[in-house]
Amino acid sequence: xxxxxxxxxxxxxxxxxxxxxxxxxxxxxxxxxxxxxxxxxxxxxxxxxxxxxxxxxxxxxxxxxxxxxxxxxxxxxxxxxxxxxxxxxxxxxxxxxxxxxxxxxxxxxxxxxxxxxxxxxxxxxxxxxxxxxxxxxxxxxxxxxxxxxxxxxxxxxxxxxxxxxxxxxxxxxxxxxxxxxxxxxxxxxxxxxxxxxxxxxxxxxxxxxxxxxxxxxxxxxxxxxxxxxxxxxxxxxxxxxxxxxxxxxxxxxxxxxxxxxxxxxxxxxxxxxxxxxxxxxxxxxxxxxxxxxxxx
Amino acid sequence: xxxxxxxxxxxxxxxxxxxxxxxxxxxxxxxxxxxxxxxxxxxxxxxxxxxxxxxxxxxxxxxxxxxxxxxxxxxxxxxxxxxxxxxxxxxxxxxxxxxxxxxxxxxxxxxxxxxxxxxxxxxxxxxxxxxxxxxxxxxxxxxxxxxxxxxxxxxxxxxxxxxxxxxxxxxxxxxxxxxxxxxxxxxxxxxxxxxxxxxxxxxxxxxxxxxxxxxxxxxxxxxxxxxxxxxxxxxxxxxxxxxxxxxxxxxxxxxxxxxxxxxxxxxxxxxxxx
Numbered sequence: 001x002x003x004x005x006x007x008x009x010x011x012x013x014x015x016x017x018x019x020x021x022x023x024x025x026x027x028x029x030x031x032x033x034x035x036x037x038x039x040x041x042x043x044x045x046x047x048x049x050x051x052x053x054x055x056x057x058x059x060x061x062x063x064x065x066x067x068x069x070x071x072x073x074x075x076x077x078x079x080x081x082x083x084x085x086x087x088x089x090x091x092x093x094x095x096x097x098x099x100x101x102x103x104x105x106x107x108x109x110x111x112x113x114x115x116x117x118x119x120x121x122x123x124x125x126x127x128x129x130x131x132x133x134x135x136x137x138x139x140x141x142x143x144x145x146x147x148x149x150x151x152x153x154x155x156x157x158x159x160x161x162x163x164x165x166x167x168x169x170x171x172x173x174x175x176x177x178x179x180x181x182x183x184x185x186x187x188x189x190x191x192x193x194x195x196x197x198x199x200x201x202x203x204x205x206x207x208x209x210x211x212x213x214x215x216x217x218x219x220x221x222x223x224x225x226x227x228x229x230x231x232x233x234x235x236x237x238x239x240x241x242x243x244x245x246x247x248x249x250x251x252x253x254x255x256x257x258x259x260x261x262x263x264x265x266x267x268x269x270x271x272x273x274x275x276x277x278x279x280x281x282x283x284x285x286x287x288x289x290x291x292x293x294x295x296x
Numbered sequence: 297x298x299x300x301x302x303x304x305x306x307x308x309x310x311x312x313x314x315x316x317x318x319x320x321x322x323x324x325x326x327x328x329x330x331x332x333x334x335x336x337x338x339x340x341x342x343x344x345x346x347x348x349x350x351x352x353x354x355x356x357x358x359x360x361x362x363x364x365x366x367x368x369x370x371x372x373x374x375x376x377x378x379x380x381x382x383x384x385x386x387x388x389x390x391x392x393x394x395x396x397x398x399x400x401x402x403x404x405x406x407x408x409x410x411x412x413x414x415x416x417x418x419x420x421x422x423x424x425x426x427x428x429x430x431x432x433x434x435x436x437x438x439x440x441x442x443x444x445x446x447x448x449x450x451x452x453x454x455x456x457x458x459x460x461x462x463x464x465x466x467x468x469x470x471x472x473x474x475x476x477x478x479x480x481x482x483x484x485x486x487x488x489x490x491x492x493x494x495x496x497x498x499x500x501x502x503x504x505x506x507x508x509x510x511x512x513x514x515x516x517x518x519x520x521x522x523x524x525x526x527x528x529x530x531x532x533x534x535x536x537x538x539x540x541x542x543x544x545x546x547x548x549x550x551x552x553x554x555x556x557x558x559x560x561x562x563x564x565x566x567x568x569x570x
Contacts, residue, residue, distance in 0.1 A: 007386060007395075010379040010439065014398040017436040021413035024420050099312030102305035110301075114309065116548065121316050123544050125497045127514050127521070128533040132319040135326065135525045140333075142322060175316065233406025235500050240521060250408045257412060257504075267416070270409045281404050 029064055029267035064268035073252070074269065078276060080247040084163065084238075085231035088170035092178045092227050093220065095171055100182035100219070101212075104189075115183065122176045130169055130240050137165050137241070161243030169237040174230070178223040185219030186212070218291055225284035233273060249273055320537065327530035344531040354532065357516040360427065361496060364512065368434035369492035375435065376442025376487055377480075381472075383443065384450040402440045410437060411504030418505065425507025433505035434498065438491035445490060449483035479558075482551045489547050493540060 068074045103114045121129065136142045137160040144156040159165050189212060197207040235250035242248070249269065257266040301309070327345075331338030348354060379399055386392075402410060414433045418425055457479070461471040477484070499514040506512065513536075520529055 003386065006378055007382050007389060010375045010382060010443075011391070011395055013375055013436070013439070014379075014395070017414065017417070017432060018398050018402060019394075021417035024416045025409070025413045028416055095312070095315065098308035102301075102308040102312070105305045106301055106309065117313060118316070120541065120544065121320060123493055123540050124320065124537050125514065125533070125540075127497070127499055127517060128323070128536060129320065131517070131521050131525070131529065131533065132323040134521070135530075136319060136322065138525065172315070172319070179312075229404050230406070233408055235408055236518075250406060253408045253412070254500075263416070266412060270412050273406060274409060277404070277406070284404075285400075 025267045025270055028264055029271050030062070031264050032063075064264045065272070067265060068268050068272060073247075074249075077247045077249045077252045078272070081232050081249040082276070084166060084246075084248060085170075085228050085234075088167045088174075088231055089224050089228045091167055092171040092174055093224060096175055096178035096182055096223065097220075100179045100186055103179070103183050104186035111187070115180070118176050118179050118183075126173060127236060129173055130236055133165070133169055133172065133241060134160060137168070160241065161246075163242065163246055165241035165243075166238050166246055166248075169241040170227070170231050170234065173237065174227040177226040181222040181226065182216060182219040185216045185222075189215045218287075221287055222284075222291070225280060225287070229277060229280055229284065232277060323530055324534045324537065327527060327534040329527055329530075332527060344527040345535075347528060348531055348535075351528070353511075354513070354516055357511050357513045360510055361513040364427065364431050364434060364502075365492050365495040368431045368438060368495045369488050371431075372435045372438035372442050372491040373484060373488040376439040376491070377446050377484055379439060379443040380446035380450055381476075383447055385455075399440050399443050402437045403444070407498075407500035408504075411501040414501070415504040425505065426510040429505045429507065430502050430510055430512065433501050434491075434495040437501065438494050441494060442487035442491050445487040446480060446483050449480045453479055482554050482558075485547065485551060489543065496536075496540070 099118075103111060103118075106114060134141075138144075139156050139158060139160065141160065143159070144153070147153045148156065159168075193211055193215075194207055197211050198204070202210065233250045234248060235254055238246045238248040238251045239254070242251075250273075253266050253269045253273070256262055256269060328340050328342065329336075329338055330341035330343070379395075383396060383399065411433070414429070414436070415425075418429050423429060458471055458475055461475045462468065466474065497514065498512075499518050502512045503515055503518075506515070513532075517529060517532065520526065
């Protein structure tokens with residue numbers, strides 16, 4: 001009895017506030033738009049009983065989905081989200097790798113402190129960290145001021161409200177997610193392996209590419225998923241740092257919902273976004289499973 | 297790898313940490329700027345902080361945020377700890393796969409989708425949106441993070457201690473409160489802190505779940521940030537950074553001490569047994 005009550009409480013909570021809402025999104029994505037409150041006409045009306053269900057199948061259409069796919073804006077927003085997320089993930093990897101490498105090779109007694117210093121900014125509000133970059137990147141901002149004073153540029157660069165600012169924002173905000181798995185896999189590599197490579201006449205650079213890097217691939221894969229998956233649906237970064245040319249689906253969904261008040265279409269956009277993300281999420285899950293089994 | 301930093305490692309760590317910390321540092325420094333212009337340094341001043349106290353909207357939002365965070369973190373920690381026990385200790389039961397899926401999914405779900413789906417639920421059941429809906433939304437995603445944190449600790453620890461207590465006649469509830477909970481306590485505290493900061497931080501989900509009268513601090517900051525960089529926002533950001541940093545440092549110090557004490561005690565027990 002007691003066993004069941006322990007299971008039931010969190011189970012019921014998640015069913016009610018995670019699964020049911022999702023089913024509602026699915027249902028509304030199939031409804032028609034209406035100028036009413038709530039602004040949609042439900043297709044599936046349970047109060048009608050069996051005839052409601054048969055009406056549902058009779059009137060079932062995917063017009064909101066058809067609309068999303070036929071509109072250039074949405075399709076390119078999905079593409080551009082994937083592209084921006086992929087590029088930012090790559091930049092994050094390039095920045096994070098040397099840091100994680102340095103941490104893994106640092107004196108042992110320093111390592112817990114270094115890990116803590118990587119995590120600390122992550123506790124600071126995401127919004128504030130993105131906002132900090134607005135002051136740096138804007139036209140009369142601190143970066144332009146520095147570069148002009150150094151005489152490197154004559155005209156201020158336009159960085160804020162471009163895709164470049166979005167790449168910087170994502171790389172900055174998600175850096176700890178990349179550093180930590182990289183560090184975890186690099187730290188496990190025995191220095192004896194590198195010494196062996198050196199003894200056999202391998203130069204450091206070659207030893208890195210043939211020994212260290214292949215052994216760190218599990219960390220690279222885990223880190224890339226941890227950055228890529230949330231970056232695709234990101235809203236705050238493209239909204240604050242990106243410009244009018246920056247198309248990302250999280251921002252599109254937000255505008256569709258709050259500005260156009262088109263609930264059925266925003267629900268359809270959400271369902272498709274989730275379908276797009278299912279592939280990387282499942283791959284990530286499988287990869288984690290494989291790592292756990294290899295570790296056991 | 298004991299000994300010294302090589303020049304390459306020291307440089308990459310130095311540059312990396314500069315990248316991580318300089319933006320935050322600049323934000324803090326410019327919150328003390330006398331001038332309203334972000335790039336013009338007009339000397340030190342704390343006038344923007346004094347202005348915050350008079351800003352009633354901001355103070356109300358801060359109060360709402362704090363209440364939501366305290367309440368949602370506490371409920372999320374209880375539910376998350378229960379969920380972790382279910383996942384690690386309960387073995388197989390019908391619907392287990394669905395349960396672990398529902399714990400994992402919110403961690404990777406884009407915030408816009410979580411927010412949208414919760415809002416549509418609240419509209420569908422006709423629940424008035426405001427303080428309570430934001431709290432419920434925060435509990436739902438925080439409890440999954442809490443469950444993962446506590447689960448990791450439950451995996452490591454020796455089940456035989458619990459079994460010994462039950463063999464000695466303790467009821468499962470008594471065993472939980474007197475044996476299990478003290479052992480997993482550091483992870484329960486971390487779970488609470490994580491839930492608390494996640495709630496403090498959230499903009500997207502709160503924007504969907506909220507209603508009139510329950511504007512949170514991130515929502516307030518966001519609406520001002522969209523208009524541009526101002527010293528007032530730097531000041532309020534600096535205060536938030538200060539509070540969170542202090543909290544994390546104190547928490548990590550106390551959990552480290554608790555862990556050290558626990559290690560000493562286990563060692564004493566082991567020595568006694570030998």
